Amino acid sequence: MLGTTKRRNPLAYVVFFSLSVVHAQVSYSIAEEMATGSVIGNIAQDLGLDLHRLKSGEARIYSRDSMEYIDFNKERGFLLIKERVDREALCAKTTPCALHLQMILDNPMELYRITIEITDINDNAPTFKEEQIHFEISESAMVGAKFMLEKALDPDVGINGLQRYSLKPTDHFALKLHSQEDGSKNVEMVLQKILDREQQERMSLTLTAIDGGEPEMSGTVQIYITVLDANDNAPVFTQKIYKATIKENAQKGTKITAVSASDADDGSNGMIKYYISNKMDALTDVFTIDRVSGEITINGEVDYEISSNYQIDIQAKDQGGLSDSCKLVIDVLDINDNKPIINVLSMSKSISEEAPLDTVVAMINVNDPDSGTNGQVYCIINDNIPFSIKSPSYNFFSVRTQQELDREKKAAYNISVTCSDEGVPQLSSVVSLQLQISDVNDNAPAFEKKYYESFVIENNTPGHSIFTVKASDTDCNQNARVSYILEESTVNGLSISSYVSINADSGVISAVRSFDYEQLKYFIFRVKAQDGGSPPLSSNVTVKIIIQDQNDNAPQILYPVQTGGSVVAEMVPRSADVGYLVTKVVAVDVDSGQNAWLSYKLQKSMDRALFEVGAQNGEIRTVRQVTDTDVMKHRLIVAVEDNGQPSRSATVIVNVAIADSFPEVLLEFNSFHHDTKYTDNLTFYLILAQAVVSVLFISAVIAIISVKIYRWRQTRLIYKSGTNLPVIPYYPPVYADGTLQRVYDYEMCGTTDSRMSDIKFVRPYSQNTLVNMSRAGTFEREKKEQMDTNLSLEVRLFHNPSVRLIYIVAHEFYNGWLCRYALERMNIKL
Helix, strand or coil: CCCEEECCCHHHHCCCCCCCCEEEEEEEEEECCCCCCCEEEEHHHHHCCCHHHHHHCCCEEECCCCCCCEEEECCCCEEEECCCCCHHHHHCCCCCEEEEEEEEECCCCEEEEEEEEEECCCCCCCECCCCEEEEEEECCCCCCCEEEECCCECCCCHHHCEEEEEEECCCCEEEEEEECCCCCEEEEEEECCCCCCCCCCEEEEEEEEEECCCCCCEEEEEEEEEEECCCCCCCEECCCEEEEEEECCCCCCCEEEECCEECCCCHHHHCEEEEECCHHHCHHHCEEECCCCCEEEECCCCCCCCCCEEEEEEEEEECCCCEEEEEEEEEEECCCCCCCEEEEEEECCEEECCCCCCCEEEEEEEECCCCHHHHCEEEEECCCCCEEEEEEECCEEEEEECCCCCCCCCCEEEEEEEEEECCCCCCEEEEEEEEEEECCCCCCCEECCCEEEEEEECCCCCCCEEEECCEECCCCHHHHCCEEEECCCEECCEEHHHCEEECCCCCEEEECCCCCCCCCCEEEEEEEEECCCCCCCEEEEEEEEEEECCCCCCCEEEECCCCCCCCCEEEECCCCCCCCEEEECEEECCCCHHHHCEEEEEEECCCCCCEEECCCCCEEEECCCCCCCCCCEEEEEEEEEECCCCCCEEEEEEEEEECCCHHHHHHHHHHHHCCCCCCHHHHHHHHHHHHHHHHHCHHHHHHHHHHHHHHHHHHHHHHHHCCCCCCCCCCCCCCCCCCCCCCEEEECCCCCCCCCCCCCEEEECCHHHHHHHHHHCHHHHHHHHHHHHHHHHHHHHCCCHHHHHHHHHHHHHHCCHHHHHHHHHCCCCC
16 A cells, blocks of 8 residues: 555554453554545454444544544545645654544444554755854954854654755865754854955855755755954853753743853953854744843743753854854643543433443543643542443543433433543543433323213214313333224124214314214213334223203104194083193103203183193193183194203194084084185186096996995984094004093095085094004004095095095095096195
């Protein structure tokens, strides 16, 4: 791999730890200035991990100061150059220069250390701070006189760093190098030949600094020498090396030490000035020297974490240009001025409440830039939470579960981690870790009540909501999503779903149909509440719906029965006493309670002074004695009203005849109901019908008349033997209260002159007959209803002689079909 070197020494390449989190260490070596995207190495292969593990563990690279340079491709397992690495900007003169990274995997958590060494390339030429150097040298300078030159600076290290100097021309001067303790070299220009100002007052030399790279790189500076008159003694420092100690964060202006040099010359040639030589190292930003006294003071910020040691080259020059040099070594003392820096390497956002003990939920790295005990840290977490913190490796800590978790008791934790150093005074940092407890479906829904009972008024609107059942689940999200279900059951043989429905989300129970109290008083069913967990949990509750009565039924008149066209009359003899029972109105109400309490009143009467109605029993009685002046026909309208809110009522018409004989009653009521208003169309249709019948059945008229004469004679005989009894129609046997205790049947016979002699003949039945009729069931009731219909038709037809004749003829031969057809064409309703 171009530009990348792996260390193949097994001991240096991969080191496995016995700790539970830090598993291995791998080292790489790359050259600086590699192109972006260059491959450093296959970290997955070198650590023995497969790509699936990198993806499932969400592999990522962590570094406090290297993430801007290194990228990680977890799809292929490669470490890549993210940004060009400049070793000089990263490490300056420090060797070796390395980037330290950590690769972190989750599920389970694993930590691998990665060291990437940055090797130097010859990408920097030596340079001088100044473009020109000026010397003023006395012509009296002795051979061997030394002149301190400015050192060149090469940011590269090793063989690529500054290696040698050259000076041209070399007629009068030669170079001499002096090695220093820090590996650098002082450059001195040594006079080899006596200067003669009269021969050459000014000289120009070129100083070249050359490094050892391939190819070599160099930098130059011009030296201009002015030859002065005699100054034959150079300054001399009292010490070649000065040492001093300061505390970091010392205030600006603090005195460090003072250097001193002496010059044997007198006058201006003996005046010395002091200078800091290594200006390229930016030391003048931190320190300053008094040029006259040689006192060094602090001019900027001194930070132990930036540099723990400073080496300053100091030069002393006299007025004649002679100089001497010394070195000041300054050691910086560390103070505890940095708090621990907490970096969260991995943090689980949530953890299942069923997680086992000692599950790692977070991993953090703590660094303190201070040194010694000031940089040693320990971490604790807040009390009263089911978590603990352990240190599997130096400066690495893991937060683990210590007790069982229950989301229903506490759904989230704020884990406060406090990391402190051991310095004086002690400094600490705090980080808060938010951890959600994920839910497990371990709680079934619970209803608010053990039993529900609700009321609904009958005749409700289908779809109307009755009430709501409510269940809650202490779980959360899908596990707490409650659905309501009707348990299958039957009411009166029908599925409960045909009575009520329930909203699966809200628990609102609605009526599917309109309820009728008279058919159903209450019903019971069960509702199941089921959560959305997997598997789902459920609970049941019993619900009772009670139907309340509503006054939705008007009273029903059982007696007297109102027929479509027949005239039903109650007969009162003229000799009736006060309180004579004319008849009794019988009514029922299928509602219940006060809705079924009935009261009777006489709504309309032709003579209110003659009749009254019992408010509670419906009995119609005479109020006074009947007189001869009272009219025969009385029409009473009786109202029956229930006690509901609002009340409902029904009316019945009771025809009362005051007479002593039944024929008298018939004659009067036939006259009462006779209608003489016929239109011309009716007469036309009747004449046409008579003509058609006469033509078609002329041959049978004589026989028909003979038969009818015979029937008329029989009717007259029966009429003479009949008694004056009230006319009571058939009454349903299921209602006994308020009805008469005898059941009557009747037959109708008519003649051609039956307009004046219509007869209602009643024939009594025995008590056994009543019982048998009650048992006859549906068939007998239908038979009686048909008889009533036929009777009503016959009575209405016989009001007109012409119609009676048509009906008699047609009824005998065509069972009344032709008569009905003619009546329909004449718009006569039967």
